[in-house]
Amino acid sequence: MTTIPLTVIGTIHxxxxxxxxxxxxxxxxxxxxxxxxxxxxxxxxxxDLDGFSHIYLLYHFHQAKRTELTVTPFxxxxxxxxxxxxxxxxPNHIGISIVELAEIEKNSIKVRGIDVLDNTPxxxxxxxxxxxxxxxxxxxxxxxxxxxEVAKKRSDNRFVG
Amino acid sequence: MTTIPLTVIGTIHxxxxxxxxxxxxxxxxxxxxxxxxxxxxxxxxxxDLDGFSHIYLLYHFHQAKRTELTVTPFxxxxxxxxxxxxxxxxPNHIGISIVELAEIEKNSIKVRGIDVLDNTPxxxxxxxxxxxxxxxxxxxxxxxxxxxEVAKKRSDNRFVG
Numbered sequence: 001m002t003t004i005p006l007t008v009i010g011t012i013h014x015x016x017x018x019x020x021x022x023x024x025x026x027x028x029x030x031x032x033x034x035x036x037x038x039x040x041x042x043x044x045x046x047x048d049l050d051g052f053s054h055i056y057l058l059y060h061f062h063q064a065k066r067t068e069l070t071v072t073p074f075x076x077x078x079x080x081x082x083x084x085x086x087x088x089x090x091p092n093h094i095g096i097s098i099v100e101l102a103e104i105e106k107n108s109i110k111v112r113g114i115d116v117l118d119n120t121p122x123x124x125x126x127x128x129x130x131x132x133x134x135x136x137x138x139x140x141x142x143x144x145x146x147x148x149e150v151a152k153k154r155s156d157n158r159f160v161g
Numbered sequence: 162m163t164t165i166p167l168t169v170i171g172t173i174h175x176x177x178x179x180x181x182x183x184x185x186x187x188x189x190x191x192x193x194x195x196x197x198x199x200x201x202x203x204x205x206x207x208x209d210l211d212g213f214s215h216i217y218l219l220y221h222f223h224q225a226k227r228t229e230l231t232v233t234p235f236x237x238x239x240x241x242x243x244x245x246x247x248x249x250x251x252p253n254h255i256g257i258s259i260v261e262l263a264e265i266e267k268n269s270i271k272v273r274g275i276d277v278l279d280n281t282p283x284x285x286x287x288x289x290x291x292x293x294x295x296x297x298x299x300x301x302x303x304x305x306x307x308x309x310e311v312a313k314k315r316s317d318n319r320f321v322g
Contacts, residue, residue, distance in 0.1 A: 001168060001169070002168070002169040002282060003166045003167065003168055003169075004166070004167045004168075004169065004221050004282070004284070005164045005165070005166050005167075006164065006165045006166075006167055006253045006255070007162060007163070007164055007165075007252060007253060008162070008163040008164075008165065009252050009253070042230065042244075042252060044230040044231060044242060045230040045231070045242045045243040045244045045245075045251070045252070046242050046244050046245070047231070047241065047242030047245065048241040048242045048245035048302060048303055049242055049244050049245040049302070050302075051245070051300070051301075051302020051303055052245065052299075052300060052301060052302040053298075053299045053300035053301075054296050054299045056257070058219075058253075058255060058257075060165050069203065069205040069206040070205060070206070070208070080208065080209040081205060081206045081207050081208030081209045081210060082206040083203075083206045083207050083210055083285075083286040083287070083288075084206075084207070084208065084209035084210040084212070084213065084288050085288070086287060086288070086290070086293070090206070090285060091168060091170050091203060091206070091285070092167045092168060092170070092219075092284050092285050094167070094219060094255075094284065094285055096217070096219075096257065096287070098293075098294060098296060121163060121165070123165070123253050123255065124244075124251060124252070124253050124255055125244040126244070126247060126257070127244075127245050127246070127247070127301065127302060127304070128296060128299055128301070129247070129301045129304050130296075130299050130301050131301065131304065132247070132259075133259060133294075133296075134295060134296065134299075135215050135259060135289060135291075135294075135295065137214075138213075138214045138215045138289055138291050138295075139212070139213060139214035140212075140213060140214075140288065140289075140290045140291050140292065141209060141210070141211075141212020141213040141288060142209055142212055143288070143290050143292065
């Protein structure tokens with residue numbers, strides 16, 4: 001078994017201190033404000049980021065302690081293979097979210113549309129690049145919920161611990 | 162310094178055995194075929210994935226051995242903060258690519274539009290979900306190249322080692 005050690009490079013601050021009742025996706029949290037505090041030794045790396053309207057955050061699902069290969073997603077009632085979901089209970093507890101960049105001040109990045117727990121450990125920031133990341137036409141399998149349903153949906157405790 | 166140990170869950174096989182002359186993004190490699198070999202102990206987790214036309218791959222940039230907070234991207238001549246680029250030389254050497262899912266057979270996932278090196282260690286697979294991941298309108302900072310330029314661009318050795 002090969003292990004790759006990742007280093008936490010910052011902390012994501014959000015209004016969500018508990019998993020219950022948290023938006024399940026950025027699109028369910030359009031106005032939720034968060035602050036990404038990049039540790040000062042990495043500040044040089046965010047130069048030019050302010051030209052992008054959206055960024056990917058890669059982070060550690062720090063409250064997910066176990067792995068389950070079959071899970072029932074928030075937006076479904078049928079158990080699904082974990083790689084066909086965004087559940088935190090995946091083999092590596094890594095999450096990605098696309099958020100809107102609001103403002104950068106030194107090593108503090110203000111964002112909107114954040115759907116992660118307060119104090120989530122940050123692993124990476126990447127620019128959302130329209131030419132690379134927008135898929136013109138795609139098919140989303142079991143995930144047939146409308147945007148309205150996703151926006152209304154809130155999490156519960158099923159993926160904790 | 163907090164470290165999070167990730168486990169390699171599979172191997173990405175592609176036609177690219179050297180970084181030189183590799184497409185720099187999936188959109189520059191539309192017809193490039195790859196096979197993701199998920200280690201058998203994780204096979205249960207890909208149930209239902211076949212309903213999705215596109216998937217995210219999270220992987221380890223295994224040939225990037227150093228970190229540089231300022232880099233000159235393939236598509237640019239100006240040095241940029243690494244978090245405003247997709248360069249492998251980021252603090253955690255984690256890459257993400259959106260690829261098209263072609264076929265799943267047991268623990269083998271055939272994909273199209275792959276832009277990573279042969280034998281890249283796989284860390285996660287997530288479904289591309291239109292409702293969560295498509296950004297209707299975004300601004301891509303310094304990255305002003307056209308799709309044609311991105312598709313033609315090939316990598317070189319600048320991020321190796």
